[in-house]
Amino acid sequence: MIDAGGVGYRLAVSAETLKAVPATGRDAFLHAELISRDDSLSLYGFSSEEERDLFRLLISVSGIGPKVAIAALSGGSARDLLRAIAAGDAKRFQAVPGIGKRTSERIIVELREKVAGALEEEVAIAAAESGDARSLARDGLVTLGYAPLEAEQLLDGLEGDDPETLLATALRKAGAGKAA
Numbered sequence: 001m002i003d004a005g006g007v008g009y010r011l012a013v014s015a016e017t018l019k020a021v022p023a024t025g026r027d028a029f030l031h032a033e034l035i036s037r038d039d040s041l042s043l044y045g046f047s048s049e050e051e052r053d054l055f056r057l058l059i060s061v062s063g064i065g066p067k068v069a070i071a072a073l074s075g076g077s078a079r080d081l082l083r084a085i086a087a088g089d090a091k092r093f094q095a096v097p098g099i100g101k102r103t104s105e106r107i108i109v110e111l112r113e114k115v116a117g118a119l120e121e122e123v124a125i126a127a128a129e130s131g132d133a134r135s136l137a138r139d140g141l142v143t144l145g146y147a148p149l150e151a152e153q154l155l156d157g158l159e160g161d162d163p164e165t166l167l168a169t170a171l172r173k174a175g176a177g178k179a180a
Contacts, residue, residue, distance in 0.1 A: 002028065002030065002045070009032075009043055010043065011030060011032060011043045011044060011045035012042065012043070012044050012045070012066070012067070012070055013030070013044070013045045013046070013047075013070070014046070014051065014070050014071075014073035014074040015073075015074035015075075016047065016051065016073060016074060016076070016077055016078075017030070017045060017046055017047040017051065017073075020047035021047070030045035030046060030047065031045070031046045031047075031048065031049055031051075031052045032044065032045050032046075033045075033046070033052055033055060033056070035059075035066050042066060044066060044070060046073075048078065050078045050079070051073060051078040053078075054073065054078045054081055054082065055069050055070070055073060057111055057114060057115070058072055058073075058107070058111075060110070061103075061106055061107050061110050061111065062106065062110075063103045063106065064099075064103065064107065067098070068096065068097075068098040068099060071096050071097055071098060071099075072093060072096045072099065075092070075095065075096060076092075082115050083142065085107065085108055085111050085112055085115045086112060086115050086142055086143050086145070087142050087145075087146075087147055087148060088108050088112070088145065088147070089108075090104040090105050090107075090108055091104075092104075093107050093108075112145070133160060133161045133162055133163040133166055134155060134158075134163075134166060136163035136166075137151075137155060137158075137163045137166035137167045137170060138151045138152060138155055140163065140167045141154060141155070141167065141170060141171075144171075146174075151170075154170040154171075154173055154174055155170050158170060158173075
């Protein structure tokens with residue numbers, strides 16, 4: 001329940017957002033999303049714009065309503081969910097109540113392309129903030145659809161401090177492996 005100018009609003013939030021909300025009586029800032037249905041108006045609150053954007057993506061998938069999207073967001077950070085989508089981790093979504101095998105696969109198929117752009121931006125920001133070229137190259141491979149284990153195997157034995165060079169070399173290694 002959020003009090004805004006003397007008016008109380010009940011917002012449904014994910015467990016991740018609930019962790020970020022301060023104690024009762026303290027100021028809080030939430031990004032809100034209003035869902036209008038024939039029989040109701042529902043407010044959903046998010047601790048970050050990233051989480052709200054992921055919520056919007058999830059409810060755009062056929063078979064995923066706001067309550068199931070909130071449940072999916074409760075299982076980890078928005079960044080973790082984006083990585084799960086990019087990596088094709090259907091089991092991550094099957095663990096959410098209300099999402100079966102087909103729905104989890106639909107989430108990955110419909111959102112993988114949309115999420116790739118967000119992850120590329122995240123990798124670029126991380127590159128500017130940190131100097132770990134290997135982890136950036138691994139994240140790049142995962143973004144391109146390789147499983148995290150495959151990405152690590154492609155990077156095994158490669159040396160360098162430039163993530164772009166490591167990524168290019170790993171992709172050449174992957175291409176040579178398919179040709180053999």
